[in-house]
Amino acid sequence: MLDRLDRQIINELQGGFPLSERPYAEAAARLGLEEQDLIDRIGRLLDQGRLSRFGPMYNAEKMGGAFCLCAVKVPQQDVERIAACINSYAEVAHNYERQHSFNIWFVLASDTTERIEQVIRDIESEIALTVFAFPKLEEFFIGLRVNA
Amino acid sequence: MTDNGIDPIDRKLIIATQSGLPLTSRPYDQLAGGLGIETAEVLRRLKRMLDQGIIRRIGVVPNHYALGLNxxxxxxxxxxxxxxxxxxxxxxxxxxxxxxxxxxxxxxxxxxxxxxxxxxxxxxxxxxxxxxxxxxxxxxxxxxxxxxxxxxxxxxxxxxxx
Missing domain, CATH: 3.30.70.920 (Lrp/AsnC effector binding domain/regulation of amino acid metabolism (RAM) domain)
Structure with a gap:
């Protein structure tokens, strides 16, 4: 179970981790914790899977690359096999099964747009299904505000 | 370096941190040691990438499923x-x-x-x-x-x- 301090870490440390010599000590002080306690708690939350990551979140597009949301309509009996095939590409950053005829939704991330287009073509030829590309045309807000 | 610019050292720094920051008291010292550069340079580069939006933010990334947001x-x-x-x-x-x-x-x-x-x-x-x-x-x-x-x-x- 999460205690009050774990929740506080999750809610208040989604950004603003210090860039300094002793960043954990600085962040811990803001949260009313000891440095080692903060380090241990982040480590534990990562081990438990409650945090998927801790560190800088990079924006691939700003590095001259791109993200592209893609979807495939996969017959139910083929989901496992097709998902494994899609996931084998390192550029697949995440992949969700959703309840819809468009049931497999994955995000490609790479440092070049050419590579994204190539991976889409490679996946299409490998799975013999159309990959529908949904590149973002405009972004209105980003940033998950979870309240644990 | 390109306009929206990452150079080869930035790239090494990104690769070293994309799965996470070291969980040690002086994480940036550890990164600097691994890359063979000064800690101040690691901090300067991370700060610049944050200002340019190459880094969206630095912190915890919650797994909302594991937190009950199912x-x-x-x-x-x-x-x-x-x-x-x-x-x-x-x-x-x-x-x-x-x-x-x-x-x-x-x-x-x-x-x-x-x-x-x-x-x-x-x-x-x-x-x-x-x-x-x-x-x-x-x-x-x-x-x-x-x-x-x-x-x-x-x-x-x-x-x-x-």
Whole structure:
């Protein structure tokens, strides 16, 4: 179970981790914790899977690359096999099964747009299904505000 | 270095940190040691990338499933193209919407051009939030759908090849 301090870490440390010599000590002080306690708690939350990551979140597009949301309509009996095939590409950053005829939704991330287009073509030829590309045309807000 | 600029040292720094920061008292010293540069340079580069938006933020990335936010609905909306910017801004401002984008349609199968991710503890909580978006968009919205996630098939985040 999460205690009050774990929740506080999750809610208040989604950004603003210090860039300094002793960043954990600085962040811990803001949260009313000891440095080692903060380090241990982040480590534990990562081990438990409650945090998927801790560190800088990079924006691939700003590095001259791109993200592209893609979807495939996969017959139910083929989901496992097709998902494994899609996931084998390192550029697949995440992949969700959703309840819809468009049931497999994955995000490609790479440092070049050419590579994204190539991976889409490679996946299409490998799975013999159309990959529908949904590149973002405009972004209105980003940033998950979870309240644990 | 390109305009939006990462040079080869930035790239090494990104590769060294994309799976996470070291969980030690002086994490940037450890990164500096690994890259053979000064700690001050690591800090300067991270600060610059943060200012340029190459780094969105530095901190914890919650796994919302593991935190009990099990209902994750990707809501999709067919709105007039001329109004999509205005309406997307309105929907994006809602505090329960974590991501909101204008994306292309794939007619005839996919008429939706506005995507908004809605999270909640239970599905009925998401349904209530969807209803408030329906109300907000009013007649400008011709159709909508909600795609609930069944499971995560992969989640690793961005990975640059080393």
């Amino acid at each position: 209902a994750n609905g990707m809501s999709v909306w067919d709105v007039n193209d001329r109004e999509v910017s205005r309406l997307g801004t309105l929907v994006g401002e809602l505090d329960f919407v974590s991501h909101c984008y204008h994306r292309p349609r794939h007619l005839p199968e996919w008429p939706f051009n506005l995507f908004a991710m809605v999270h909640g503890r239970r599905r009925d909580e998401v349904e209530e939030k969807i209803a408030s978006i329906v109300h907000l968009l009013g007649p400008a919205c011709r159709a909508h759908d909600v795609l609930y996630s069944i499971r995560i098939l992969k989640k690793t985040g961005l990975r640059l090849a080393a």
